[in-house]
Amino acid sequence: MGRRAKKTKAAPPPRSSNALGSGDPDDDGEVFEVEGVIHEGEMLLVDKRTHAVYACERGPAGEFVKVGKWDPTAERVTLLTSTADADEHEEKHEQKQEANLEDQKEEEEEEDLKAAKLQRIIVKAVARGDEVKAAAVQAKLARHQEKTMKQVKQVSVEKTAKKRKASEAIVAPMSSALVHPAKRARTAVPFGKYFPSATLVPGAVYAKDAKISILLFYQYIEPVWTEQKQKEAIKLTVDQGADLNLGGRVRVAQEGFNSTISGLASDVRAFAEALKRWDPAHFCDTHFKFIDDLHVNMAFKDLSVFPVTELVTYGLGGEKAPPLSGTATHLLAEAYHKKMQEPNTVIIDVRNAYESAIGHFVPPATGAQLIDPCMRQSTDFPSWLAAEATQKQLEGKQVLMYCTGGVRCERASALLSKELGSRVAGVFQLQGGVEQYLLDHPGDGGFWKGKNFTFDKRNAISAYGQSDNQGNAEVMGECAACGVAWDRYEGKKKCTACSVPLLVCRACLSKQVDKDPSKREAMRCPLCKEQVAGSSAGPKDRPMSVKQKGAAGGAKVKLSSGKETTNMAVGRGLDVCF
Numbered sequence: 001m002g003r004r005a006k007k008t009k010a011a012p013p014p015r016s017s018n019a020l021g022s023g024d025p026d027d028d029g030e031v032f033e034v035e036g037v038i039h040e041g042e043m044l045l046v047d048k049r050t051h052a053v054y055a056c057e058r059g060p061a062g063e064f065v066k067v068g069k070w071d072p073t074a075e076r077v078t079l080l081t082s083t084a085d086a087d088e089h090e091e092k093h094e095q096k097q098e099a100n101l102e103d104q105k106e107e108e109e110e111e112d113l114k115a116a117k118l119q120r121i122i123v124k125a126v127a128r129g130d131e132v133k134a135a136a137v138q139a140k141l142a143r144h145q146e147k148t149m150k151q152v153k154q155v156s157v158e159k160t161a162k163k164r165k166a167s168e169a170i171v172a173p174m175s176s177a178l179v180h181p182a183k184r185a186r187t188a189v190p191f192g193k194y195f196p197s198a199t200l201v202p203g204a205v206y207a208k209d210a211k212i213s214i215l216l217f218y219q220y221i222e223p224v225w226t227e228q229k230q231k232e233a234i235k236l237t238v239d240q241g242a243d244l245n246l247g248g249r250v251r252v253a254q255e256g257f258n259s260t261i262s263g264l265a266s267d268v269r270a271f272a273e274a275l276k277r278w279d280p281a282h283f284c285d286t287h288f289k290f291i292d293d294l295h296v297n298m299a300f301k302d303l304s305v306f307p308v309t310e311l312v313t314y315g316l317g318g319e320k321a322p323p324l325s326g327t328a329t330h331l332l333a334e335a336y337h338k339k340m341q342e343p344n345t346v347i348i349d350v351r352n353a354y355e356s357a358i359g360h361f362v363p364p365a366t367g368a369q370l371i372d373p374c375m376r377q378s379t380d381f382p383s384w385l386a387a388e389a390t391q392k393q394l395e396g397k398q399v400l401m402y403c404t405g406g407v408r409c410e411r412a413s414a415l416l417s418k419e420l421g422s423r424v425a426g427v428f429q430l431q432g433g434v435e436q437y438l439l440d441h442p443g444d445g446g447f448w449k450g451k452n453f454t455f456d457k458r459n460a461i462s463a464y465g466q467s468d469n470q471g472n473a474e475v476m477g478e479c480a481a482c483g484v485a486w487d488r489y490e491g492k493k494k495c496t497a498c499s500v501p502l503l504v505c506r507a508c509l510s511k512q513v514d515k516d517p518s519k520r521e522a523m524r525c526p527l528c529k530e531q532v533a534g535s536s537a538g539p540k541d542r543p544m545s546v547k548q549k550g551a552a553g554g555a556k557v558k559l560s561s562g563k564e565t566t567n568m569a570v571g572r573g574l575d576v577c578f
Contacts, residue, residue, distance in 0.1 A: 044077060046070045053077050111148050113189060115141065116202035119302065120192040126492065129499070191304060199238050201303040204247040204263070212299045214260065214456055215248075215268040216289040216435060218311060218407035220324055221256040221282055230254045230307065233278075237305050240274050247300025249455070251308045255321070256282075258311040258407050260456050262299040265292050287432055289405070289439075298457045312408050314415070315379045321411065328401065328413035330431040333440035336400065339428060340447055341367040345398040348416075350408045351453070352376060353527055354501050358460060358477040358487040359450025361402065368400060374527060376500050381412055385419055398425045404452060405433040435461075450476035451487055459488065479505035481513045481522050495525040497532075 035046045044067065045054045053068035068079040118141040125134035191198035206212065225233070234252050241248075241261075246268065248261035257275075261268055268290065275283040309317040316322065331339060340347065340361065345368035349356050353374045361370060371393065373384040384390055399416065401409045409429040417427050430437060434452045438445060438461065451460035475485040480495075486505040493502040493514055502525055504513070513519045524532075 044068070053079075111144075112203040115144060115148075116189055116200055116302070118144065119202070120200070124192060129494070131492075191306075195306060198304060198306045199234070201238060201241045201246075201305070202301070204245050204299060204301055204303065206245075206264070206296050206299060208296065210264065210296045211292070212262055212294045212296050213265040213268045214262050214291040214294060214298065214458075215272060216260055216291070216405050217272070217286055218258045218405065218410075219256045219282055219286045220311065220410055221254070222324060224254040225256075227254065233257070234305055234307055236274065236278055238303075240271050241303040241305070244268075244270055246271060247303050249300070250303070250305045251311055252305060253308045253311050256311055260300075261303075262294075262456070265290070287406075289432060289435060291435075294458070300457065310411075312378050312411055314381060314411055316382065316411060316415065322414040322418040324410055324414050327417040328409065328427040328429045331428050332431050333437045333446075336402075336428070336430045336437065337441070337446050339368070339398070339400060340364075342398065343367065344396070344425070345369070345400060346371050346394060347400040347402065348373065348412075350378075350381065350401050350403040350412045352378070352500070354489075354503075354525060355404070355453040357503070357526065359448065359452050359462075360476070361447050362449045363447050368398075376498055376527065378408060382415060385412075385416060391420060391423070394420060395423050396425060399427045400429070401427070402430040402437075403433050404454065405435050406431060407433075409433070438462075449474055453489075477503045479503055479508055480524065480526075481505070481508040481519060493523070495528055496520050496523045497528040498525060500525050500527075 036044070046052070047054065051070040051072065052066050053070050055065050055067050068077050070077055118137055121137045122134050122141065125131070125137060189200050189202065190196065191200045230252060237250050237252060240246070241250075244263060244267040246261050246263040248259065248263075250261065251258040261271060263271075272283075272286075272288045275286070310321075339345065340363040343366065347361060347363065347368045347370045349360055349370065349372045353372065353376060356372050360372070363370060373381060373390075375381060375384065394416075399420075401413050401416070403409050403412075406429065413427050413429050416424075432439075434448065435454075438448060438452060441448070445462070451462050453460050475487045477487040478484065479486040480493075480502050481504055484505050484507075486503050489501045489503060490506065491504060491509050493504045493509075494500065495502050496514075502523060504523075514523050521532075
């Protein structure tokens, strides 16, 4: 049995097949830590990284000569009789390590697939509104993850025990080496039967103290890609997502990309560069928005890639899609800010009503007039725009449009330009959306009030660029159940009539008001409540929708109860939404 002596450091010697260190003259003086071991009265040196044993006396070329292998568990040196033996021993050791890594990789892949399957079941249950099933499977997933963590901890405990045993009775034990583990293998799997053509890359994993970045971008393609080119784009996204350890949601159509991606700062930027190399004609000018230094909890756990017909579902796919070229003028945040102060101007919020409820632009009284189409989903926009009252409201005006990141304005502004053309005094959209406007107006947020709803784990951000749960922005929304000021969508609560996201405060969530049959009418979004009640009251500072003085109704909307009702106003007075 060998006895360790005090550790020391050695500069890299000249190159040799059995030498300690590279011996490369361009190695920038890299230093390797070695530790002395007494074996049968002779001092030997142990490489801390590989546990290879070297003689203290150097060879004829000044190299360290390998003479054996240190076994930390048995605390002894196994001498090798020749260089060939040393090489053979090293090769066997490496093969054993590779086999262990392969076994570990297979186990991790099996656990990842099992977790991904449970996650898909949860998604399907939520989509069906089966919260009981979703909660049960969520609990099962939590138990599975807990079991996996226990197994990981057990392996860690066993390794620690071996190290402790190896370090007993040693004068100067070696400190554990800094290890840079390889990224976990991630295998793409089908998303599930509800999205049979979609792909899921499960299991993005980061260190607990890691800082995460989010990449937001979209890119329309004209003329559109072929079906084969779309498939290539999907494969590139899946492969890069797995290699770069990315999470997020990506929609890929023949008309382009619409993406929200999370990962380490260098990795999300590497993905953007990969797209530029793959299709420089389209992606070299793409506006990639990077939000850095986020908490690791803001990262998506999986990467979901969906092949779609439209980047934004307006019901305008294929030949119905109006061309994007030569339509709206894209304004940078500062120019858009100035344009909002001009008279004879209207601003259309192209987002859904539940997004507008917690935050929107409030331009000066002498400037632009804000219009909210009161949409539950983007497919409502074409019919709203086609309404006679809408077109009268827009005629002769400068029309400004905005959305979260800009993508929804692209096709919406093209449709508006096609429908109204010279009947308006110009169509303008906010380049980069509200996200970019808030980045360019830190502090007071310019004309923005409330929070900008995001489709990632930030939930919503205020004018200060802070997370929704930091609560420094003015609260614009209210709890559906009790009416208290509230602007955070929590608990995945949905309107009992139309199923859009519902604002429910934590106090009401704790009381489980959604389980109370007597509260069913209360658990409705503002649009449905006002449609049923015929009320003109709305959420705090709700933006004005299209005015029709004396109008008694608008488009018919069928509620989940089967009752058909008129889409009444959400704005002030006799405003009517279509």
